[in-house]
Amino acid sequence: MTKFVFVTGGVVSGLGKGITASSLALLLKSRGYKVFMQKFDPYINVDPGTMSPFQHGEVFVTADGTETDLDLGHYERFIDEELNYTSNITTGKIYSSVIEKERRGDYLGATVQIVPHITNEIKNKVYEAGTSSNADIVITEIGGTIGDIESQAFIEALRQLRNELGKENTLFVHTTLVPYIYGSNELKTKPTQHSVIELRGMGIQPDIIVCRTPVVLEDSIKSKISLFCSIPKENVIDSIDVTNIYQIPINYYNQKMDELVLNQFGLDIRKSNLSDWENLVNTVNNLDKEIEISLVGKYVELHDAYISVVESLKHAGYFYKTKININWVDSEQLETDINLNEVFKNSKGIIVPGGFGNRGIEGKIKAIEYARCNKIPYLGLCLGLQLAVIEFARNVCGITDASSKEFNELCLNPVIDLMANQKSVINMGGTLRLGNFECHIKKNTLAYKCYNEEFILERHRHRYEVNNKYRDILQEKGLVFSGINDKTDLVEMIEYPNHPFFIACQFHPEFKSRPTRPHPLFKAFIKASIDSKRK
């Protein structure tokens, strides 16, 4: 039978609940248990796909094409398991499903209510994560902070689950803040006490309390939390601020957090194998080179909007023992008469990641032209491919008005366009080309050199595609279509051979990079940037 861990958050948001959940999952996996992860997001959107990145940060896409919260990116990077549609559940999903059942007549005769109908639906989603993954342990993170109106139904469902399954099958981890007060120079436990009182008021007694703190918790502080919150002192774990997030699982391991969980579940404390992870932490703490990469985007004020891209760059950097410094470039600023030589002066590579809508587009195109003409390594992701095609069409093929139908409906030379199956789409939510598609890589190309494979699977999230009508002219002028989806004949990868490293993909490789296994495209891009002759 699957065991369930629930991770809640108290006091403030942004404590790193997702990293705590992922770290615990990693520790349990490294003891040979099959783990699976899930996140509840209490907002009413069915998924984050329709939200602005400024609201929500990146939308992470799973292999099965579910648009999810960015925490799922952390989960996949830490536990290296593919998650799916059962892994991210929102209030919107729960209510849609209950209302659909009500209309179908599934509850005939009943008044449909939050308890039991909504809470039952939530409980079913927890069970479904267990049965569909066949995991020994499912870890579910509850978004938001205890006390939020929005998450109450979720908390109530979890209370019921504990009541039904008992302490031997369910475990509550509550993450809180223990702030340090300068002046009196002491740590304060009161916010933790209040947050646990709030949780208890909803019928849940935590089993483990993880305290985010700037300094290690002294014994006396742990005793105080233990006394006021009615948990053994060993179950108070400190989560000290770190500069390298990969250190966190090791910190929890040293405090035996995974053993506490396994003991409560009556599962064997199998031998732990964390050597890969320890090597990673060691590598990250001992990088001996550094390079600057320019990331040109329009959501650059919120770095979380590009979190998987940044992590992927770092992973590739780890492989070459190189620290990656990101030069965040606001694409709209490139549309002014700013000096590009100044902007990119220290950069060894330029990356244009995904994006939607036409704000900042011309600035990105200028950055791509700059990379192409100055032979600076370039990696384009999704929109970064579409814009590279537009740039090439305009500046090399002489199609000066080339554009995408996304930016200009009336464009006469739409080198990027909607395919027939997208033209009939009315609803915006969940209707992009999403999830895994196969890409056939041409031999003797840079793409093939990167992957060393003929067929690859990569995750997508876009509506527009390269317009096949323009393939001949682009090809004649030297653009290479190095990756194609055979079934649909859609362009998946392009490259420009007359350049040290110029490649772009229609998919999002950043979702598949792992800290101990950098993605081939990022790895090759970072290698080319390190080797770049550019001063």
Ligand code: GLN
């Ligand atoms: N806006 C473009 C499209 O929908 C690119 C999307 C992206 O970069 N993820 O096709």
